[in-house]
Amino acid sequence: xxxxxxxxxxxxxxxxxxxxxxxxxxxxxxxxxxxxxxxxxxxxxxxxxxxxxxxxxxxxxxxxxxxxxxxxxxxxxxxxxxxxxxxxxxxxxxxxxxxxxxxxxxxxxxxxxxxxxxxxxxxxxxxxxxxxxxxxxxxxxxxxxxxxxxxxxxxxxxxxxxxxxxxxxxxxxxxxxxxxxxxxxxxxx
Numbered sequence: 001x002x003x004x005x006x007x008x009x010x011x012x013x014x015x016x017x018x019x020x021x022x023x024x025x026x027x028x029x030x031x032x033x034x035x036x037x038x039x040x041x042x043x044x045x046x047x048x049x050x051x052x053x054x055x056x057x058x059x060x061x062x063x064x065x066x067x068x069x070x071x072x073x074x075x076x077x078x079x080x081x082x083x084x085x086x087x088x089x090x091x092x093x094x095x096x097x098x099x100x101x102x103x104x105x106x107x108x109x110x111x112x113x114x115x116x117x118x119x120x121x122x123x124x125x126x127x128x129x130x131x132x133x134x135x136x137x138x139x140x141x142x143x144x145x146x147x148x149x150x151x152x153x154x155x156x157x158x159x160x161x162x163x164x165x166x167x168x169x170x171x172x173x174x175x176x177x178x179x180x181x182x183x184x185x186x187x188x189x
Contacts, residue, residue: 006073006185007178016061016179019098022056027154043116050109064095066158077171086167090160097153104149108142111135 008016026049033045075084109118110128112137118126133139167175167182177185 006174007181008072009066010181011066011071012063012070012072013179013181015059015066016129019056019063020057020086022052022059023043023157025151026052026056027150027157029125030150045092047119047122048057050105050118053105055124060102062162063098066139073178074173076167078171078173087163090156090163093156094160095150097149097156097173101146101153104142104146107132108146111138111142113139 007013029045029049029052033042034047036040036042036045075087079087082097107129109116110132111134113134115128120126120129164176165181168177170185174185177183
């Protein structure tokens with residue numbers, strides 16, 4: 001198998017790392033802004049958080065479309081069935097979270113009786129979710145769901161990074177290099 005067949009396409013790599021950076025920023029920003037007192041800064045940070053959430057959602061639609069039309073490189077033959085299942089399950093989990101987190105966040109904002117506007121990147125007005133009633137209890141339910149989904153994303157992110165590092169440094173295979181073009185593959189053809 002040649003090197004190109006062992007690596008993801010340039011578009012897949014670009015979307016992976018861009019979304020990964022945005023997610024890490026969203027997690028850090030979300031944890032930080034959640035603890036702030038109600039100030040103009042907190043409001044502005046929430047606007048940016050919503051802007052990047054919608055961006056992640058749009059990029060995730062592109063990424064899923066790309067993934068459905070472009071075959072990824074095969075998993076190493078040496079991976080056990082349970083490892084292959086874990087790899088596929090974690091990728092599916094990421095796709096669920098990439099869609100669920102921004103959609104639940106949007107629902108939370110839409111259900112809020114505060115009726116605060118969303119203006120993406122301080123420029124583009126973004127509507128509330130159509131047909132969703134404004135209710136303090138509904139907002140609280142979405143807020144709790146968003147929080148648990150965010151913690152799930154953190155856990156899955158750590159698991160994903162740990163697995164990639166295990167493959168690179170312990171198993172010494174090309175799983176990490178398939179998505180990291182700046183790292184030379186360990187195997188050669």
